[in-house]
Amino acid sequence: MSSVTLTREFTKGFLRENPVFVLLLGMCPTLGVTSSAINGLGMGLATTAVLLGSNIVIAVVKDLIPDKVRIPAFIVIIASFVTIIDLTMAAFLPPLHEQLGLFIPLIVVNCIILGRAEAFASRNTLVASAVDGLGMGLGFAFALTLLGAIREFLGAGAIFGLPVPFLFDNPILIFIMPPGAFIALGFLIAVVNTLREKAGA
Amino acid sequence: MKKLESTLPNMFIVLTLIALISAAALGATYGVTEPILAEQARQRRIQAVSEVVPAFDNQPTDEAITPPDNPSVQLFPARRAGEAVGAAVQISTGAGYGGTIELMVGFGSDGTVTGLSVLRHQETPGLGARITQEGFRSQFVGQAPADELQIDGITAATISSQAVIAAVERAWQILESTGGIR
Numbered sequence A: 001m002s003s004v005t006l007t008r009e010f011t012k013g014f015l016r017e018n019p020v021f022v023l024l025l026g027m028c029p030t031l032g033v034t035s036s037a038i039n040g041l042g043m044g045l046a047t048t049a050v051l052l053g054s055n056i057v058i059a060v061v062k063d064l065i066p067d068k069v070r071i072p073a074f075i076v077i078i079a080s081f082v083t084i085i086d087l088t089m090a091a092f093l094p095p096l097h098e099q100l101g102l103f104i105p106l107i108v109v110n111c112i113i114l115g116r117a118e119a120f121a122s123r124n125t126l127v128a129s130a131v132d133g134l135g136m137g138l139g140f141a142f143a144l145t146l147l148g149a150i151r152e153f154l155g156a157g158a159i160f161g162l163p164v165p166f167l168f169d170n171p172i173l174i175f176i177m178p179p180g181a182f183i184a185l186g187f188l189i190a191v192v193n194t195l196r197e198k199a200g201a
Numbered sequence B: 001m002k003k004l005e006s007t008l009p010n011m012f013i014v015l016t017l018i019a020l021i022s023a024a025a026l027g028a029t030y031g032v033t034e035p036i037l038a039e040q041a042r043q044r045r046i047q048a049v050s051e052v053v054p055a056f057d058n059q060p061t062d063e064a065i066t067p068p069d070n071p072s073v074q075l076f077p078a079r080r081a082g083e084a085v086g087a088a089v090q091i092s093t094g095a096g097y098g099g100t101i102e103l104m105v106g107f108g109s110d111g112t113v114t115g116l117s118v119l120r121h122q123e124t125p126g127l128g129a130r131i132t133q134e135g136f137r138s139q140f141v142g143q144a145p146a147d148e149l150q151i152d153g154i155t156a157a158t159i160s161s162q163a164v165i166a167a168v169e170r171a172w173q174i175l176e177s178t179g180g181i182r
Helices: A002-011 A029-034 A039-065 A067-092 A094-103 A103-109 A111-121 A124-156 A178-198 B008-052 B128-132 B134-138 B158-177
Strands: B074-078 B083-093 B101-108 B113-120
Touching: A029 A039, A029 A094, A029 A103, A029 A124, A029 A178, A039 A067, A039 A094, A039 A103, A039 A111, A039 A124, A067 A094, A067 A103, A067 A111, A067 B008, A103 A111, A111 A124, A111 B008, A111 B158, A124 A178, B008 B083, B008 B113, B008 B134, B083 B158, B101 B158, B113 B134, B113 B158, B128 B134, B128 B158, B134 B158
Parallel strands: none
Antiparallel strands: B074 B083, B083 B101, B101 B113
16 A cells, blocks of 8 residues: 555545544544543543554454454454553543543444444555554544534633633633533534535545 | 454354453453552542541541441541541432532531532532532531531522532431441
């Protein structure tokens, strides 16, 4: 595989095939954890780690897995990675783990992971799958961080915990509550769709 | 390499192997992180207790008492030089606006509240969540639940405020009924 296509595999996750804005996969963590930029970033990076790991392992063992049992095999591999990340985060990054708590185990059922395993890693080489996992994961992290930053800015009057003058004293509370997640995501998807149309995608 | 065929033995062996390898990886991770997690949980509890009771020199978390008729409550006696100076009560209430509120309430030997901290809650951000703020919590300090508590509730968060007040009163009753501070 030439480096041009590898670059393409890497960058597709950011806009062209962004899991959140374009594929609309993984909506549960997207809406649930993005009440602040740092939460979005943490969840995004945790998902990236799982995605990278599971894509690599699945690309390596894909020929050893009989077709009929591939889905259970993928799920066991993914679930193991998630639990390892969960325990490691709890031990070494406790404050972040406290915030993301419930959502880490939910990475298992995040469609992006199984989707990439099934659609990409089980058919492509190790290098391409690793690049795909990294690109998709970072695209997911980018989307969650952006959404988190917008919600935190409007709803708590801060960005990455740094207070913004005026808004900090008069935040628009609804944006850090669940309905705000839908509103902010809706506008973001509209913006991304406009950008993609302009780019002729 | 050719793809392995989906025969019964193949499927059986592959799934078993994947499960075994995964289990081994999980076991290893657990072995490394478990002691760290246990220590963190202990530190958090010691921290929570010491925030609400007068200075002590015993190990309240090692002497914790669980009242038999209130198994969800834990009492942490605080002693200095062998003398009881207070107790912390860990209590949870379901009377909040959004799920369970978990509190650590400290009492001095005179029966007044020495401190209150909110360990966990899911109240509405910006409204009920203000029960965690100093301005609300500090009102309790110095008041005795045996008399009536005089607390200004949080505007637009009456349910959350009332839940905390009721929980503090209940914490005192449970502490009293299990022998008070000793």
